[in-house]
Amino acid sequence: MNSIKTTLLLAALTGLLVVFGNMLGGSQGALIALIFAGVMNFVSYWYSDKIVLKMYRAQEVGPSDVPQLYSVVENLARKNGMPMPKVFVINNDSPNAFATGRSPSHASVAATVGILRLLDQDELEGVMAHELAHVKNRDTLISTVAATVAGAITMIATMVRWSAIFGGGMRGSSNNRGNAIGALALAILAPMAALLIQMAISRSREFAADEAGAKMCGKPLALANALTRLHQGARSMPLRGGNEATAHLFIVNPFKGGMTSLFSTHPSMDDRVRKLRELSRQMA
Template sequence: MNRTRTFMLMAALVALFMGFGFLLGGRSGALLALVMAAGMNAFAYWNADKLVLKMHGAREVGADHPLHRMVAGLARNAGMPMPKVYLVDQAQPNAFATGRNPENAAVAATTGLLQALDRDEIEAVMAHELGHIRNRDTLIMTITATIAGAISMLGNMALFSSGGQNRNPIQVIAAVVLAPLAAALVQMAISRTREYGADAAAAEISGKPLKLASALAKLSQAAARIPNPVAERNPATAHLYIVKPGAGGVADSLFSTHPAPANRIAALEAMAGSTGPNLSAPADPWPRRRGPSALGLPRSGSDA
């Protein structure tokens, strides 16, 4: 059912892109938009994961790294292929997954995440990222972001091109304002749906829904006060992270790429209650700024 709903949303986004092309160039514009969408999707399918990892300056870690061993155990629990594991030298505690399918996937954690959370919380966060891979969210969100970005780009072209000045004002408003807004709303709707699904998958894979809940509380607080330069330079990457950079708010919003942290935490607490006894220990207090990380790694960005 989730795949059917996502496919329908994706089809609606492509149709929106074609409609936008029709507003700008009639039937030939719609056909050109379809060709462009197919080309962008093909490029995103094969290259988006590499671009995302390069954008973040991610570096792959080997099988002897504690984080790699942790992810390997979780992947076995989930019955999934082992993804590549990366670290990002970034103070903001966060994590993301990318890749076109479970056989060609990667998970990445920031050095700040390893320093901010205890071991069980890190495990729950990485299980969340594996949940995205298992649910094939990574490909869906990459393609959605590609098309939504293209609609916004064409909107700017329509606004500033000389041809746009000769068009019907209503068409220009629809093309420049309404189409990109609708694309953003579809993208955000998919983002919010996938976060709840990945949280549920993480609870299943790690068996620690309350540890994920405590991790989300810590991460959302940290994201609101610790900058994320990559996300600030590239806002379209915000949907990749487990918590939105600059997280905040108390309610799910149409204009947010993520559900409100409080709602996700409540859902995880409900899962823990429905599965019997508490599956996780109480959350540790926020760790000191100095000392080893939860995985026994140094706090510097060199190998943390």
């Protein structure tokens, strides 16, 4: 169900690009913006793992460095027939974790010192299963596609806003002025619509990773308990030195942002916990 929802959202985002591009810049303008945004996100797709790990000063660890974390990841990867990802630890007291990498064979999982102190073995296993589910579902690729299309829409909108304000459309006949005002309004609303869809895709992938991760470890209630504790921990101790542009990577939002649910990168915690409890009853 989540994969179908993601597909429909991506189709809506692509449709918005086509309609907006043709209305305001023609198919050629839309294609140029899409290619430009695609190049930027292609670079991000290939190097974002290194960038984000360096941003948070993550240190790669082996089986003898942090045996509790490493063994949990190793056992989950083996049990689910996945390549062993690189394991990193972030020296930060805020409890959180994320996965990154362009494919299962080029993946990394990272956990903060705070999460290792907070969670018990079963809860940590649930969290790492969630992160490996992101890797298995290739959510980095899905996020990159969504970001590419949303970025192209935003670029077209920026060009149209400048054209409407400083171009000839704001002068002359009332028809021209009306067209310019309409274009300007659409140029403001279209990026907002693209962002809404992009955030909906992010929330959908979190739900999918919760479900897949719970099935991978066989402990949906442990993951539900972990999410509740992490949510509370992250709110009382937000991540230091982070960038809110990376919030979608983490299992819970690491910042205290007051975003509404429509613009949130994560589903509400109540909904996530409720779905996991329902899954636990189904698996019993």
